[in-house]
Amino acid sequence: MTPRRRTTGRVPSEFALIKRYFAPLAAKAPLAFGLEDDAAIVRVAKTADIVVTKDAILAGVHFLENDPPDKIAQKLLRVNLSDLAAKGATPLAYLMSTALPSDMRESWLAAFARGLAKDQRSFGISLIGGDTVSTPGPLTLSVTMMGTLPRGAMRRRVGAKPGDRIFVTGTLGDAYFGLRLLRGKSFSWLGPRLKRTLIDRYHVPRPRVRFGVSLGRLATSAIDVSDGLMADLEHIAKASRVGAVVSVEKIPLSVAARAIVRRDAGELARLAVHGDDYEILFTVPASRIGAVGRLARAAKTRVTEIGHIVRGMGVVLADRDGGRIPLPQRGFTHF
């Protein structure tokens, strides 16, 4: 990991900052050489594939300027871990590029590094490289996350077959409602504890890594819900050249989300088109749905069957009577 100097002018403090805050994050990865070289080595079992994914997040776009720095760090890692979880890979290591505004305070960096350290422990990963630059623009964070799985075992978007059942982990919509709270929506009838759980889901996704690995080759296709349930289901459907039907009343909701939907049933369709859920959406042959339940219990992960794959094209959100619910425009947000 090297600080990238400006074309003119030195930024000597970057060396010190990396040493102080980032080098300790690589201490347990001997092949990262303490971030003191220009490259790291990745070495895996001979029968393994490496799965690699890269996602960037920007202040004001993917997180809010004043979000707590430790939670921004966790979100940065977790949006990438969520991709690995959907693919079925066990997280291994990551590289990180940080473009820091010049007025960035050291206390911010210290808290940011604490968030990284916390999630490194939670997910068994290590920083192995990257770089740090100054930017006149917004804080920009980019992570390349690497994981491993048995050769040829990566789950993809393509593979869903007509008749397959559609499952999703956890609950949906919490991050969407959390973001609306942060943007000023009151949801005044919700207690402070429920509001906090929603905001927390927005700040800190919960990638289903353990369940994702255990799911192995059982799923015929999978994706993580980042763009929104219906958009990500459409990604699966298009790649697999099939259609899909989701029963709106089967969408799994938290206690808080259920309280919101009870007041305004229109919120159900809205949460189905907004994202940041970072749950795994996957398809399984009808004959294997019993195995899904067993895996879910073993991984202590809530898993819900929400629909099925059909012939043809297009994704449909259906009401109790099978009627098609029009999907609201994403971005049209009721605060």
Place this chain on the structure above:
Amino acid sequence: MTPRRRTTGRVPSEFALIKRYFAPLAAKAPLAFGLEDDAAIVRVAKTADIVVTKDAILAGVHFLENDPPDKIAQKLLRVNLSDLAAKGATPLAYLMSTALPSDMRESWLAAFARGLAKDQRSFGISLIGGDTVSTPGPLTLSVTMMGTLPRGAMRRRVGAKPGDRIFVTGTLGDAYFGLRLLRGKSFSWLGPRLKRTLIDRYHVPRPRVRFGVSLGRLATSAIDVSDGLMADLEHIAKASRVGAVVSVEKIPLSVAARAIVRRDAGELARLAVHGDDYEILFTVPASRIGAVGRLARAAKTRVTEIGHIVRGMGVVLADRDGGRIPLPQRGFTHF
């Protein structure tokens, strides 16, 4: 590769842009799945290590706003390829994050993609993933480059021993003089052709991949010259816990750089502390220097012995009589 949507608002055009300009860059990498999934697979020989490095470049910092987009693309790849070359790795594949200003024109992207495609052919690499976001800040480009080498064969900064000879590939200072030309320095006595070669060296580094691979385990340490000859030599010296002496008159110069230095001998010390050379700086036991020449001829790469490693600490730029030349402040640039 996925376009990262904004928290609210769609950026549907990003999907189209990726498909049009970036997906063709992954066409020859079957395990990149046409960039239509959320991750790629990296698979190497069972006796290989993967070397991974990540460098970002920013408009206005590492390149100039109006630099030709195809050359920005080449610089982005080549600063990362240069790290691999120093390590001795054969380039394999890369992931790329692009944070694009919203006023970015499609013609810019088309030219940028052409530059990537050109260097993919030159270096035998392929895009395998990444993401695209919009930014209100400057154009920010980040690449994670992966290469392979035999297990345990990666060259590092650490390893130089007293008595080792110091070598550098190519010529130094060209990019530094090229940048000064771009910033308005006239060097009026230089002909237009020589000026163009200097500017071209600034825009498009020439990573010494072929020579870097062939050097194998002959070098005891290596680094690419990105921060400047003396700074990067200091990285080797510090990591190896040794000192180093460079003879200023041995620094290899191009015809154009020699013409500049002839007018102002002070330029020699300046070019030794400025960077962007992207040559390989390496150390070799005195008993093996014959082999270096043979490898250089085979790889058709100019290689020059410029100094030697000593006991103690610190790096010294020495004149013809062995006197220490004071190093100018970097950033103090005479236009």
